[in-house]
Amino acid sequence: MKIAVYFCNCGTNVSERIDLRRLTAELAGTPDLAYIKPVDFLCAEDGKHFLQQDLIAERPDRVVIAACSPREYEKAFMQVLMKSGMNPYFLQMVNIREHVAWVTPDPEQATAKAATMIRGALARVALHQPLEVREIEANPAVLVIGGGPAGLQAALTLAEAGRKVVLVEKSPVLGGLPVRYEELFPNLECAPCMLEPLLGELVNGNQAENVEILTLAQVAGITGYLGNFTVQVQQAPRYVDSAACIGCGLCIPPCPVTTGNEFNYGLNQRNAIAMPFPGAMPNVPFLDSSACLRWKGEDCQLCRDACPIEGTIQFEDRPKLIERNVGAIIIAIGSALYDCKNLPGLQYGELEDVYTSLEFERLLASNGPTGGAVVTKAGQPPESVAIVHCAGSLDSKHKPYCSGICCQYAFKFNHLLESKLPGTKVHHFYRELVMPGKEEFALHEHVAHSPGTTLTRYSEIASVQVSEQDGKKLVACVDAAGQKQAATADMVVLCPAVVPAADTAALTGLLGLTRDKFGFLQELHGRLHSTSSKIKGIYLAGACQAPMDVQKAISQAMAAVGCVLSELVQGKRLQVEPITASVDEQKCSGCKICATVCPYHAISHPSGGPSEVNALLCHGCGTCVAGCPTGAIRGNHFSNEQILAELKAVLQ
């Protein structure tokens, strides 16, 4: 074997500390070493040109470049090898600048250290294998899970880029939580009006043919990897044919059954066949078989009789298992609220007129249970409302983090109360006020100086006690200065911590994803890759990943779409990096230790036999290689033989 060594002087950076003549003498006789050639600046265009021409002329089998850190120019020199007709992985760099010349003042010691390191590289590079970047076919279609603002925006943007999208939403209605709010902070923009164009475009507009919307649907199974996922979607029957229905709603009034309306958090009743709320999209009622008389043995068909279009209401509709192939998945399943029953002092669920923020949003909404009238259970407009912020947030006994959105909607509530019911007193009880950003403080500024508003900073949520007194609520707390404070109110609104949606755990298990310590879906990297999950081809958008407002959720969705469009380019095959793990089936005992240590679920045991590494999912970290008890897994380009050869040589 003929190994060439190129020694970069790096001007005088290297040459003034490392004596090339002595180095050459010290390395003389090293097996396979053909020559050592000095170059002044190997990274410069001249240097790279020289290297390319010299490699073509000398035709070495392997190349060692003693220069700067491989983190700087390894990729560039690999390109040069490729241009000269060599396999780019036949290169090993030796970091004689950062790790020797710059940190070893004594030239004798520096030269000796450089010689040792080059010896290691020579031993290692002799064992380098010719590795190739492989290419595989990929499906450009995308699955979006969740039909809230993030999911809708992702689906629409992908469709506009010409992608086929499957949008899966578990409820019968699109728009997520914000579509149920009358106004959004900070500008009091009408939420349904803001989302309506998005929804319209997806459901009936120009992009409708690119987007398959599956409501009442949940992902039941996923196999595959980036570019080639197979997804099973379980869709519950709607019993109303979405394609035939004209959305007239004539089927609803004849229904003799009433039941609690979950879309208004049980604050009013709906029929067994119902629209979630006026204006819901898609504009198609759903039939709730758990409430309908037909499923209780009665032969009621009043809804079908009222329907003007024959065949639209289909009692014989059945659950469907739908299979789709996609190349990437965006998860946008949103978040939920902390259960305030964990904060017994607040009396949620015990006293009347104690509401969560979501319930209060529906009271404010013109399509809500009261038509937008803010009234107590007794039907009276409240003279005073207490708003308890940070209910479960910023508290180590509950959720230690700030939920980020509550201050703003609390001041939005304040503002809306003032305009709907002028003169209403609003008492805020808060642990912290957090409103960073260029617009976020605006609502606070608006109400904080209002004569009807009081602000009390409590010491901890456990000190906040709600009780009934003379037909009103008494909200008492210990304030930040240790003093007892109290206010009476007709209505109490709680701002619970934002927590992961109920389905997060199940979906995590299904996809092999991980959750952070708070239970939210975990990003690949919190700063650099906040919309990528740890599994290639699965991306995160919106509040499934952390508490966030609509603006951030939409931005995250667009970012996730950007990842999909750049990593899964339509019409382009996927490149598979060769620095991955591979399994010697003969040596593998099938113990599966590798699969338990792999952070990327890249290792499977399809036939129950030897391990199989999916090179597309593998990131090449090598932790499975180190964990394998039989030495059956090889870390390409970082194999045991290569590392041990380097080790032996540097210890000579």
Added chain:
Amino acid sequence: MTPFEPKIVGFLCNWCSYAGADKAGVAQTPYPPNVRIIRVMCSGRVDPQFVLQALQDGADGVLILACHAGDCHYDEGNYRATQRHRMLLRLLRQFGVEEERCRFDYVSAGEGDKFVQVVTDFVETIKTCGPFHRLPGEAAASGAAAQDCAPE
């Protein structure tokens, strides 16, 4: 007699510790030349057998440097590495090898100074320990080696 200059192998993860060593280089902070750095993509790649082999092949000490907890480029490789290191120390104890000869530490990409401090300190520690005596051929090597280091 020339003073004892220990041979030390350092397994450094590509993303944090190797970059930290680069940082020390860019800052031109001198440190003892005893460490031979072997780059691995992740500290999780460091097979405990590499450490044993290093000691067998002539190393007097082995350093494993990783990203800080929570910073691993591969999310949890450094966590695996700490687990394996703990296990390895128990094994070394059974062989009568001083635990000090294999150190695990965290060096981030920005911590050039910490890298210098860890290396300098480790070289001192191994100098105190003295040369690592290997079997076979060296009488009562393991027992003698175990007594070389002062107990902590």
